[in-house]
Amino acid sequence: MTDMAHRPDTVHALLADGSAVEIRAAGPQDRDEVLRMHREMSPEDLRLRFFAANPRYAGEAAARICAPARPGYRALLAVARGRVVGVAEYTTLPAAPGEPVSADMALAVAEGRHGQGIGTLLLEHLVHAARDAGISTFTAEALAENHAVLKVFADLGLRTSRHFDGTDVRCTVHLEEDERYLSAMDQRGRIADVASLRPLLRPRSVAVVGAGRRPGSVGRAVLGNLRSGGFGGALYAVNPHADVIEGTPAYPMVAALPLVPELVVVAVPAPAVPKTAEECGVWGVRALVVLTAGLDTGQAEALFTTCRRYGMRLVGPNCLGIANTADEARLNATFAAHPPLPGRAGVAVQSGGVGIALLERLCRLGVGISSFVSLGDKYDVSGNDMLQWWESDHGTRLAVLHLESFGNPRAFSRTARRVARGMPVLTVDAGRSDAGRRAAASHTAAAATPTMTRRALFTQAGIIATQSIAELIDTAALLYAQxxxxxxxxxxxxxxxxxxxxxxxxxxxxxxxxxxxxxxxxxxxxxxxxxxxxxxxxxxxxxxxxxxxxxxxxxxxxxxxxxxxxxxxxxxxxxxxxxxxxxxxxxxxxxxxxxxxxxxxxxxxxxxxxxxxxxxxxxxxxxxxxxxxxxxxxxxxxxxxxxxEPPGTIPPLSGIDTAGATAMVEEYLTHHPDGGWLDPRACAALLDRYHIPQLPWAWAEDEDSAAAAVRHLTDEDTRMALKAYWPGLVHKSDQGALRLDLEGAEEVRTAYRELRERFGDRMTGVLVQPMARRGTELFAGVVQDEVFGSLVLFGLGGTATDLLADHAARLAPLTDRDVHTLITSPRCAPLLFGYRGGQAVDLEGLEQLLLRLSRMACDLPQLAEADLNPVIARPDGVVALDVRLRILPRHAHDPYLRRLRAARTRHGV
Structure with a gap:
């Protein structure tokens, strides 16, 4: 077996009982482990798995699963502490060109590991891999008496049909992701997450490693707070130079403790942290709180890898500690000077100083604390975890977060939307002074500041974002009491x-x-x-x-x-x-x-x-x-x-050609591996795949074809526009690359010559379009944020876009509610609804344009920027006049797939 914790394709995820497994592709090096798992299966399990209890099937399965990678086949393993505990595989079936692709799949779980959710978790990841490969359905054969595997398929959340043939049943699972599937994954993830946090927040036993013999050390302060707070479980200190500390028995090392503690609080110098974590993992500890600060890169990576390898949940490092005031917990594993007053607010912070301030103010106010977690550098346990804990905790009525970074905002947003319907979720909108990204690439990138992106997340998720800690406390007082x-x-x-x-x-x-x-x-x-x-x-x-x-x-x-x-x-x-x-x-x-x-x-x-x-x-x-x-x-x-207001839904859209759009983008990146701006023809073709309305257009590379385009595009009375193009051109008006209000073919011909004389061979051609009728000039765009995903922007367009900065933003995918608030949020919104007796614009057409733009951003993670400016909105329709699209080589990332963080960084919610 290789060291799977370091494999780049390894994903860690939680099971229903809160333990963690690795999910990764099988390889030739895994053959012995896969064979062992099958050979240890009971005769009954072998019969249900292979339709016969023949031992040789175990060897055949191991050989197939662990063969070198080949087209049309994929096998995933679930691995716990170096042992394979589950396998899921699919084999693609032949399909005619253009026909839906299906695959046969099979599933096996190790003896004694049934009921932990291993099979369901493997299936979720196998479905994700199959979707990426273009597979639309799974088929699986099972014995009709194999109720366990049939229940796995039925509970998955995907549309499933069954066909019985005597003692056999053939299941067909349709792989389209919808709200039902996401909700089913949410529920499974919530159960697993809460179970994994119980050893952390409601431990039955705690050990403090690094509790000093003399007062003044952090570890000793934590030990004293645990004792004075009335912790009722087994409590130990780990110190090789003492037998008793603060009236608590002390032992020289974790392995010498009389029992395996569920939670270990680590307060040792940074160089000793990795070794301490390794001892805890080997001994079977379920959770760590690492108070130590100043870990270097090697120490940090070792800590993170150890926690993943042994399935330990981790708070910190560089944190104040954790507390739970519930009677059944009475846990104060912090080094705060004053114990938290029991109450109804759950608090999670990254900054220890902010945490102390919130604890002091909420307790002085009388709201009190139900649970408190100082996330510190947030290697593992995050705000998303705490939201799910508070959702399940009947003692929490307010959720208070202070986060300095986000790692999976879309998953966080989905959780927060659900939790905020049951209790207020409050935060401080920190970092507002950031000047944002100074991107001259497009209006979209210039408008999409980190502040705007963060506020879009808060608004959509129903999070109450205040401007200061004092304002947060003021708001919490009202929401708590009235x-x-x-x-x-x-x-x-x-x-x-x-x-x-x-x-x-x-x-x-x-x-x-x-x-x-x-x-x-x-x-x-x-x-x-x-x-x-x-x-x-x-x-x-x-x-x-x-x-x-x-x-x-x-x-x-x-x-x-x-x-x-x-x-x-x-x-x-x-x-x-x-x-x-x-x-x-x-x-x-x-x-x-x-x-x-x-x-x-x-x-x-x-x-x-x-x-x-x-x-x-x-x-x-x-x-x-x-x-x-x-x-x-x-x-x-x-x-x-x-x-x-009711939760929004994502409306169905007709006429979408996702496959065609994906093929276009992939072909472009084949010829331009580093990405770039699409030329006007490609922009128009990509928008056509999503039925986003545009003005008629023609491409011309000489004056004759430019003049001829006039006759093809419109009648003689319509005036024309010429837009010069060359790779890298950003703002046409600033460069003098526009000629407007041209009458007839001769003026178009003359304008083309002027542009050619001015820009020479740099100009690769022109876009010829009829002049649009007057209307309200708007702006719509998309930017792919590396952390937050797709952000859809909307506001006042034309030359005033950057000057007035009248924009609103929402994270994709847009729901019907999101698109309504997106349209009504900018200051220019009254113009759209019939300002001072004027006619309202085509609001349905405008909503459709934004929804289709959102869908395009979600379908194409390679779409780094989309800039539609201006978009002309009139009572009789909406049309994009100028379009710029930038493509970068990026891969799809499913934010809702159940997995723990894959790398040790300071990001992650």
């Missing part, structure tokens, strides 16, 4: 008119509304308040208001339905403060739950935000500044609106 608002209408109630005005301004500036109350409600409130009150909104109760009167006013507004939120702004006065008529009692002493959220602004309070205990068991968030309250309310309104 129900979600049904809308953005706010009633501002204040005992000081000027303070009410400031709060109303803050609400409007945050995107909320402060509507005038209807006359009947306003008059009713006047009967509740002291003389001199004003009730238009803001409601000025006057400084003379008593607690009872203020309570009656707030309760009436919260119950009426004229507004969605009540914001109470109180200024301390000498009239009632500290007495039974203190207006603050109006907030906290209500007899029943108010049906709508209520928040407060207390201009005299010192903490920026706090929770006021209330008799209705629903705390009132109180802020020191109106702006803080307004921002928190705006985030809550947007999140509630996102949750109220």
């Amino acid at each position: 129900p979600p608002p049904a809308g953005a209408d706010v009633a501002v109630v204040s005992n000081a008119g000027g303070a009410g005005v400031l709060a109303a301004d803050a609400c409007v500036e945050a995107g909320l509304s402060v509507p005038v109350l209807d006359t009947a409600l306003a008059d009713e409130l006047l009967t509740l308040l002291p003389p001199g009150a004003a009730t238009a909104n803001p409601v000025d109760t006057t400084a003379a208001v008593t607690a009872d009167r203020l309570r009656a006013c707030v309760d009436r507004l919260a119950a009426h339905g004229a507004v969605d939120v009540v914001l109470v702004v109180l200024v301390p006065t000498a009239l009632a403060t500290g007495t039974d008529d203190d207006p603050l009692l109006a907030l906290t002493g209500t007899p029943g739950r108010r049906p709508r959220p209520v928040a407060a602004v207390l201009l005299d309070q010192e903490p920026p935000v706090r929770l006021l205990a209330s008799t209705d068991d629903r705390a009132i968030p109180a802020y020191a500044e109106p702006q803080s309250a307004a921002r928190a309310l705006a985030h809550a309104v947007r999140h509630a609106r996102w949750r109220a």
Whole structure:
């Protein structure tokens, strides 16, 4: 056997019980292991596998599976700790040219390893490989009594049919990936992920390696926190120079422990980390938390490889530690100075400093922590893992993330979309000062800054992205304590008119509304308040208001339905403060739950935000500044609106020729291995494969063919455009490579001569097109981000594209909901819907163009950039005038295929 952990084609993935296996292609070096696996199968398993319990079939299978690579055949192995525990294979069947390709497949799982999900995991990866090879269906023969393998096919999530023939059954599995299949993979991945994290976050035994004999060491601090936090499982220290540390028995090495700990916390110097990890892996440890910082490249790679080889989940290195405050866990494996207060917020951060700040503020606020993970350099366990853990944890009501990098944003987005429908997911949108990519290659690349890309991810996933930690805490307080608002209408109630005005301004500036109350409600409130009150909104109760009167006013507004939120702004006065008529009692002493959220602004309070205990068991968030309250309310309104809308679906598109487009791209890369910009003819042909509307065009390489194109393209009255082209030309208008509004063939001929004289042999030809009728000039484009995948951009087009930067972006694939928000997000959106009595453009045609552009980006990972500018939108249609497409040699990557990270980097969610 080779060292498979270092093979470039090795993928690691989790099984249903949380253990990990390697998935990789079989090779001649694996023959002995594959033969061993088959020979160890019981006679009954051999009969079900080969339809007869003949031992010689084991040798034949091993020879076939481990033969040198050959066309039309593929075999994948599942390997655990160097042992082959499963095999999946397919053999392509003959097919006529142009006909769908099918393959026979077979599956085997090692004796004693059934029920762990090995076969299903192998099938998922075999399906992925088959799709890449152009195979559309699998067929498999099985005995009708082989219920286990039939269940694997049925539960896979792909469309499957069965044909029974006596004691045999033939299964046909259709390999089209759809939402049902992705959801089935999600569910399997979630079960496996949560199971793999249990030894980490709910361990029954913990050992701390590197706990020093004297106070002051990181390891000793962690050991002390574990003891003082009340960890109820077996607890050990590992130190070769002590027998007892902090009242905890100590042993010289991991292998000397009286039992195999589920979790080991590593706090040793960087050079000792790889050896410690190896000892833990050999001993059977399930999870590591590596606090150590400063690992060099070799040490980091050794740590990562060891964890993958032995299937250990890893937090860190360079981290603060982990905590779980649940009664059944009581785990505080951090070196934080203060223990986390038990509560309802799950927190995961990369920065230890940010983690300490969030722990301190959430605990001081009273929200508390359900679980905390300091991800550190994030070699393995990530934000995606933690989202799935919190989703399964009934003690978590808020998910708080602070991530500095993303490795698989599309998988993260899919998980976050699901989790955010059950609980708020909050983050800080860090790194906004990045100037972005300075790409002169196209408008698309120039517009697609990292900030825009990250915000597209957050928006689509329903993640609440704040601008600071303070704003995150403000928002968390509201979401934790109060129900979600049904809308953005706010009633501002204040005992000081000027303070009410400031709060109303803050609400409007945050995107909320402060509507005038209807006359009947306003008059009713006047009967509740002291003389001199004003009730238009803001409601000025006057400084003379008593607690009872203020309570009656707030309760009436919260119950009426004229507004969605009540914001109470109180200024301390000498009239009632500290007495039974203190207006603050109006907030906290209500007899029943108010049906709508209520928040407060207390201009005299010192903490920026706090929770006021209330008799209705629903705390009132109180802020020191109106702006803080307004921002928190705006985030809550947007999140509630996102949750109220149904999840989007990817609409079916007719007329798509994916095979033809793929063939075009592959042929181009055959002749241009380094990639490049397609010429205008290839651009037009590729857009035709996706039925993206374009102006009629003709290619001309001399003045005669340019003049002749006029007669072929349009009638004599239509004016023409000439667009010069040569490889590397970026912005035609900047180069003077455009001639517009040409009348007739002679003007076209003259214009061609002018262009030829100006650019000489550099110009390889011109694109001849009729001038488009006037309409709204828009911009649509795609950029393939190395980390985030395909990003679709849309906004104001023409020469103003870069100047005004009126763009919005969404990650592909676009759903019907995504495309709607993409069209309505730019500032120019009112122009599309009939601004000031004008006609609306063809919105359905515009949506189709963006959806087809998204589909093209998903089908063709080689499409590095697509720049459609301008796109003319009119009431009678949408058409792309100018198109630029750049192709690079890239391979498809399925972001949803179940696998752990394949390399040790600082990326990954």
